Amino acid sequence: MRFAIYGTGGVGGYFGGRLAEAGEDVTFIARGEHLAALRRDGLRVRSIAGDFHLPTVAATDDPAEVGAVDVVLVAVKAWQVAEAIEAMRPLVDEETLILPLENGVEAARQVAEAFGPEHALGGLCGILAWRGEPGEIVHAGVDPFVRFGELDNRASERTRRLKAAFDGARGIEAEIPDDIHVAIWSKFLFICAMSGIGAITRAPIGVTRSQPATRELIERILDEIARVGRARGVALPDDAVQRALRFIDRLPESGTASMQRDIMDGKPSELASQNGAVVRLGREAGVDTPVNAWIHAALLPQERRARGELDF
Structure with missing residues (x-):
């Protein structure tokens, strides 16, 4: 699957890095010194689940350079979701799934209102991680997990495909709960x-x-x-x-x-x-x-x- 990671801090950097490590097509949306380091040196993750280094990663600050993807993983702060929604529009076509992993309980609703409920998944993650030096993510606690599902809790082929992508990455436990809310x-x-x-x-x-x-x-x-x-x-x-x-x-x-x-x-x-x-x-x-x-x-x-x- 083709992923765009919108927000390359502790959450986006770790989960996006693990997906890229597993061979998925991943582009990181970042900015400033962090973006420069990603382009120059790749992504380094220091993790209690095993360190790794991706010497070359796709990274940009312009979603229009990426175009439509299969999945946008939204990993900005909750208060940045509204701004991210507007900026990520070039990443979204009629088939794109948007998976918010923010703290809080309102991001999926914001996505559904902006793009339509057919694009929105409910989602959450667990990890204690942050951005260290530019180009570096530090994972210091919690066994990382992602949980996601359709907003009406129906079983779907697209969520099964997404789970299979996460299952192929090490250091992540993925689950589709019976009730995502x-x-x-x-x-x-x-x-x-x-x-x-x-x-x-x-x-x-x-x-x-x-x-x-x-x-x-x-x-x-x-x-x-x-x-x-x-x-x-x-x-x-x-x-x-x-x-x-x-x-x-x-x-x-x-x-x-x-x-x-x-x-x-x-x-x-x-x-x-x-x-x-x-x-x-x-x-x-x-x-x-x-x-x-x-x-x-x-x-x-x-x-x-x-x-x-x-x-x-």
């Missing part, structure tokens, strides 16, 4: 809780999950997210919160979420798409979310500063 919200539970508590405390997950006061906050964040999801028709299992806690407890002690790292570095973050989304979607569904509302309000001034909207 449950899968997306199940991931949203733990990543939103981890992001929110980490951004507020500036501490790694090993600290926040072990301190009674912050662990209680994590549990309350999770409970609010689960109640919002169920109110919006997502069939989350009764033990969804406990499952999310068990996943959090298995993470490396030094683990941090990308939203947390961005906020600590003074960069724009996914605050609006994570804890902010819980508040907004909860309000629409008539569900009160006081802990997520407090986290969102407390972090909003520095988020606005990072976006150039406040100066202090």
Whole structure:
């Protein structure tokens, strides 16, 4: 299959790199020094699942140079999806699948509204990875997985073909869940809780999950997210919160979420798409979310500063 990886950070660089390593036709959409390094030296991945180096990769900052592909793997930050949708139009023809792997629960809807539901898959991934030096991806934790499916949860030949491509790559577990919306919200539970508590405390997950006061906050964040999801028709299992806690407890002690790292570095973050989304979607569904509302309000001034909207 012919892939375009829109966003070559930790997620796009790792999964796109593994697909390219397996022989798939992969083009990376990148920019700046990262793009220059990819063109000059290829892609290097330092991974707990095995390092690898692709000395030559296809990389560009202009989707029009690539043309239509079979699959666009969208791996930008959640707040960049709207901009990416407009820029990726040259990659999409009537047969193209678009697989968003963002944190949050709204990217598939954005894709469906922009291109039509026939182009959109629901998707998520799990990995603790980031961009290191230009041209380098660091995978430091979590056994990498991708999960995807049709938005109406029907079985389809195109998702089976996509799974076969991922299955051919090492260092990736691919799955087509029975209900992709449950899968997306199940991931949203733990990543939103981890992001929110980490951004507020500036501490790694090993600290926040072990301190009674912050662990209680994590549990309350999770409970609010689960109640919002169920109110919006997502069939989350009764033990969804406990499952999310068990996943959090298995993470490396030094683990941090990308939203947390961005906020600590003074960069724009996914605050609006994570804890902010819980508040907004909860309000629409008539569900009160006081802990997520407090986290969102407390972090909003520095988020606005990072976006150039406040100066202090």
